[in-house]
Amino acid sequence: MVFSTQTVNVLRYTALGAGVFYGFTHQRKLSAQAKVRQAQNEYNHKEALIMQAKAEWAKKNAPKSVGPDGLITDPNDPRFDMEAFLLQLAADDKKASL
Structure with missing residues (x-):
């Protein structure tokens, strides 16, 4: 080829x-x-x-959801405890009135 x-x-x-x-x-x-x-x-x-x-x-x-004493203040947080929050408000109210 x-x-x-x-x-x-x-x-x-x-x-x-x-x-x-x-x-x-x-x-x-x-x-x-x-x-x-x-x-x-x-x-x-x-x-x-x-x-x-x-x-x-x-x-x-x-937003700050934890207060100075460690209490969670944000109501949308699943760890929010209404009873502890109200007790804290009552204690603060007592201190303010004295």
Whole structure:
């Protein structure tokens, strides 16, 4: 099987053209994936910063639910004890009237 020089050249340049075309399309695909990944990472970073800022703001502006003597004064807290709270108010009222 001996090919003529022209046939070899046609096959050689066809392979070269196919390789260049494949390289070009593969590079475009990889670049598009990298851009999507970068945009997703940037979005995740911003989302994490927002969540952190919300947590800090909530911590800073949280109402004080525990009094100076350790009594929970927030009625929305599940550990709130109405009887202990009323007894504390009565004791404070007694101290104030003396």
